[in-house]
Amino acid sequence: MADIRRLSTTDADFSAQLQALLAWESVSDAQVQETVDAIIRDLRARGDAALLDYTRRFDRWEPASAADLEIPTARLAQAWEAIPAAQQSALETAAGRIRAYAEHQALSGWSYVEADGTLLGQKVTPLDRVGLYVPGGKAAYPSSVLMNAIPAKVAGVAELIMVVPTPAGELNELVLAAAHAAGVDRVFAVGGAQAVAALAYGTATVPAVDKIVGPGNIYVATAKRAVFGQVGIDMVAGPSEILILCDGGTAPEWIAMDLFSQAEHDEDAQAILVAWDPAYLDQVAAAIDRLLPTMERQEIIAAALRARGALILARDQEEAAALANQIAPEHLELSVADPETLAGRIRHAGAIFMGRHTAEALGDYCAGPNHVLPTSRTARFSSPLGVYDFQKRSSLIMASATGAATLSHTVSVLARGEGLTAHARSAEYRGQGPRG
Numbered sequence: 373m374a375d376i377r378r379l380s381t382t383d384a385d386f387s388a389q390l391q392a393l394l395a396w397e398s399v400s401d402a403q404v405q406e407t408v409d410a411i412i413r414d415l416r417a418r419g420d421a422a423l424l425d426y427t428r429r430f431d432r433w434e435p436a437s438a439a440d441l442e443i444p445t446a447r448l449a450q451a452w453e454a455i456p457a458a459q460q461s462a463l464e465t466a467a468g469r470i471r472a473y474a475e476h477q478a479l480s481g482w483s484y485v486e487a488d489g490t491l492l493g494q495k496v497t498p499l500d501r502v503g504l505y506v507p508g509g510k511a512a513y514p515s516s517v518l519m520n521a522i523p524a525k526v527a528g529v530a531e532l533i534m535v536v537p538t539p540a541g542e543l544n545e546l547v548l549a550a551a552h553a554a555g556v557d558r559v560f561a562v563g564g565a566q567a568v569a570a571l572a573y574g575t576a577t578v579p580a581v582d583k584i585v586g587p588g589n590i591y592v593a594t595a596k597r598a599v600f601g602q603v604g605i606d607m608v609a610g611p612s613e614i615l616i617l618c619d620g621g622t623a624p625e626w627i628a629m630d631l632f633s634q635a636e637h638d639e640d641a642q643a644i645l646v647a648w649d650p651a652y653l654d655q656v657a658a659a660i661d662r663l664l665p666t667m668e669r670q671e672i673i674a675a676a677l678r679a680r681g682a683l684i685l686a687r688d689q690e691e692a693a694a695l696a697n698q699i700a701p702e703h704l705e706l707s708v709a710d711p712e713t714l715a716g717r718i719r720h721a722g723a724i725f726m727g728r729h730t731a732e733a734l735g736d737y738c739a740g741p742n743h744v745l746p747t748s749r750t751a752r753f754s755s756p757l758g759v760y761d762f763q764k765r766s767s768l769i770m771a772s773a774t775g776a777a778t779l780s781h782t783v784s785v786l787a788r789g790e791g792l793t794a795h796a797r798s799a800e801y802r803g804q805g806p807r808g
Contacts, residue, residue: 376660376677378653380685381695393682394699396610396640396748401590408565408594415569420576426566433541435561438577443548443559451548459546463553466738467518473740474526477759481768489772490779494765498528501579502762503571503603504556505586505596506547508537508563513587514550515736519743520585520606520757521554527762532556533581535571537563563588568595572603585744585757606757610748611640611680614732615701615721617692618645619708620652622728628659630705633733635676636669642680644699646692653683693717700751703732722751776802 379389414422420438427441428434435441452460483493504520507513517534524532534551536544538561551559560578562570568588574580583604584596596605614634618627631643647653660677667673686692693714696704700720708714711726718724722745725732736743744757771779780803787795 375674376657376681376683378657378683378685381687381691382685390695390698393644393680394642394749396642401594404590404594405598408591408598411565412569412573412595412598415566415575416573420578423562423566423570423575423578426564427562430564430566431537431539431541431561433538438575441560441562441577443543443561445552445558447543448548448552448556448559451543451545452552455545455549459549462738463514463518463550466515467522467553469738469740470518470522470742471526474523474742474759477523478526479760479763479765483768486775488774488778490775491768491770493768495768496763496765498530499524499582499604499762499764500529501531501533501581502529503581503584503586504532504534505563505567505571505584505588505592506534506536506551507588508539508544508547512544512547514544514546515743516587517547517550517556518554521551521556523742523757523759524585524762525555527759529762531558531579533571533579534559535562535567535578537561537567563592565591565595568592568599572599583762585761587744606744606761607746607750607754609744609746611642612637613642613702613747614644614705615696615699615703616645616705616707617689617696617714618647618652618705619689620647620649621709622707624652624655624659625663626728626731627656627707628663630732631656631660631677631681632663632667632673633731633736634703635673635681636667637672637676639672639675639679641676643677644682644684644701646684646686646695648686648688648692650685653685657683689714690717696721700746700749702745702747702751703735705730705732720749720751722746722756771802777804779803 379386424435424438479496481494481496483491485491502524506517521532534556536547568584570578571581571584581603585606587609593608597608612634616627616630627645634641635643645656664670686695696718697720702722704721705725706714707728715724715726723735723741725735735741742757746754780799783799784796
């Protein structure tokens, strides 16, 4: 029997219980931080030599030289040709849908000219080079390759560098095939904090990038946080989360399996159901008990449900929506009769899955929107990964002679008020009329 807590919004201590349930610090281990800092220092000091040492130590294989760390693009094509046709078709379908969605996100530059001839605008430019971290070994996710690489390519990123650990030298064919399908430019068989450091600072073999994206373990997450500022990063992600709001009209087995779909990621994953029908919560609890023994990852699911899962009874749908905004989940399912109206009440969620037939798993693989989403309540202020994360914006300002004369007075008053006389005189010179 699954041990998942039952809460009610009418409980006297509900707020405290919910706060404890949601509490998560994604990178908090001081020993991990010290280890990562040491690796970064070593990598910056010794470059490829350090990268080779860490690869031998952590990935347990012996590259003869730093050149052996790069996986040739021909090897990616070979992996593509070697995988079954069904997997090729699935990757092509997913890639096509992700690309089509991403193309709607691309930002364009713009400008306008004021009455006096002054031009103002914005120039949009893709990043030059992006690093993509892909987990290796047991945690091999070709879907993450597509979700991270395709928006970068749609944005116009010139060079996409992928790093992937290869424990015992073992390559994951599906990951390599996904890299081929997504148009990754170069791939290196390195992982961990050392791979993040190599991407951030560069070595003789691994080129330095402008931004690092992609998921990883606590060492990778800690390293990404440590190098932020030297490079951009997508986010420091916590465990996967799902929150489901259901009016009781969806098959309990469907909802139980949706909860499982997040809980099976790892023991820290969070799966929460909010309903306003106590009998329905009983039905879902029964479905959980019935279906859990059939799951391959039963122990992981059970541990996640026990540690961070919950079935919550709300007073009504309005209160459930308020809870959703408080929780600000990574994934939010609105399994109700009128999901579009309910979606209008949601302010904070990474991705919103509307209707009884929209399993969150569709978003993980092939619906089209990105599955790289804000976790740990960061949906309050951040967004899914998208094309815009691989583009940057520059302001355009071209003052006409008339505009310079008009604006120089404003500059003069404000700059002198701040005691910045050179600012004031720089503008005043232009305001006196053309010299050039």
